[in-house]
Amino acid sequence: MINETEIVLDKTDLHILRLMQDNARISNADMARELGMAPSGILERVKKLEQKNVIQQYNARINPVALQQKMLAFIFMKAADGPGSDETTQKLALIPEVQEVHHIAGDDCYLVKIRTYDSASLMHLMRTHFTKIPHILSTRTTIVLETVKEQQQLVIPEK
Amino acid sequence: MINETEIVLDKTDLHILRLMQDNARISNADMARELGMAPSGILERVKKLEQKNVIQQYNARINPVALQQKMLAFIFMKAADGPGSDETTQKLALIPEVQEVHHIAGDDCYLVKIRTYDSASLMHLMRTHFTKIPHILSTRTTIVLETVKEQQQLVIPEK
DNA sequence: TATTAAATCGAATTAAATTCTGTTTTTGGC
DNA sequence: GCCAAAAACAGAATTTAATTCGATTTAATA
Numbered sequence: 062m063i064n065e066t067e068i069v070l071d072k073t074d075l076h077i078l079r080l081m082q083d084n085a086r087i088s089n090a091d092m093a094r095e096l097g098m099a100p101s102g103i104l105e106r107v108k109k110l111e112q113k114n115v116i117q118q119y120n121a122r123i124n125p126v127a128l129q130q131k132m133l134a135f136i137f138m139k140a141a142d143g144p145g146s147d148e149t150t151q152k153l154a155l156i157p158e159v160q161e162v163h164h165i166a167g168d169d170c171y172l173v174k175i176r177t178y179d180s181a182s183l184m185h186l187m188r189t190h191f192t193k194i195p196h197i198l199s200t201r202t203t204i205v206l207e208t209v210k211e212q213q214q215l216v217i218p219e220k
Numbered sequence: 221m222i223n224e225t226e227i228v229l230d231k232t233d234l235h236i237l238r239l240m241q242d243n244a245r246i247s248n249a250d251m252a253r254e255l256g257m258a259p260s261g262i263l264e265r266v267k268k269l270e271q272k273n274v275i276q277q278y279n280a281r282i283n284p285v286a287l288q289q290k291m292l293a294f295i296f297m298k299a300a301d302g303p304g305s306d307e308t309t310q311k312l313a314l315i316p317e318v319q320e321v322h323h324i325a326g327d328d329c330y331l332v333k334i335r336t337y338d339s340a341s342l343m344h345l346m347r348t349h350f351t352k353i354p355h356i357l358s359t360r361t362t363i364v365l366e367t368v369k370e371q372q373q374l375v376i377p378e379k
Numbered sequence: 380t381a382t383t384a385a386a387t388c389g390a391a392t393t394a395a396a397t398t399c400t401g402t403t404t405t406t407g408g409c
Numbered sequence: 410g411c412c413a414a415a416a417a418c419a420g421a422a423t424t425t426a427a428t429t430c431g432a433t434t435t436a437a438t439a
Contacts, residue, residue: 089426089428101429101430
């Protein structure tokens, strides 16, 4: 078995993940109190979780409204090079306004989530960037009118 | 104009947001050094950004692979009560596996992003939860084969 | 069971968070 | 432009946390 990095997470790891997922700025000391452990022990675990790439990043979630990012859209794209190729993919991923790029099953090839100031800036971005990406055959854009829920939290099992 | 809470962010605020968006566990002290300010001043700003709901939460982004969350899907839903109603919406939002719920323009009413262990658990979740939500007329599910990029970072202007 | 590795603790040290007071800067009337 | 009030900021003092490291316990394995 090549490159099968077995990731084993015990009860304590899951507890830490549960705490940090919802409050990344929690102190080691607070976690230590919660888990009944020494702060140094918690620190070591957190570092290991980072090293193992279980924890990928600590993000501050910023209110898009505060930055006037009013436009959210999902774009389905067909591309000539198919989902195997990396070229189209990578170019899409490099656009800062593009938050997500997925290969999807079905008729379309990609699903792209994109956030901009308004519809004009979305159009502008599509014109300036998408047209420069070869192999794009067609796009189908779905505009979000209102977002009711938007989070990245995973469901973390008890054990 | 009712409830138009004008949010004014200056250069310093934007700088702080830029730092914390990518590393929520950065210390006030480090930010103070970076911005050439006193730590106490930074602290005050951060607290204000939290109060104004500019910073909504601090998240640890956890690798779905580490938790064996292999299935990611987008589901388009038509509902009888239309995008104005809250009932359907709220019920969807309360499902932990549901990461996003959007009202969308066009023929469909909702777009739902959902993450589960595998296709069986997705089916199970749809059977147990969706069928209990009234007014749902139809669903169209798009399965993600591979995720190339997935982040929530906003493009923060210079000034 | 003996051996090794991993995990944890706890004390010591270093560093950061937090509080508070005084000062400066900004803002908004007039 | 000037004044008053509010906001922003600095800096020192205090509290709290992070980090390090040697000793100890626990777990894994041959």
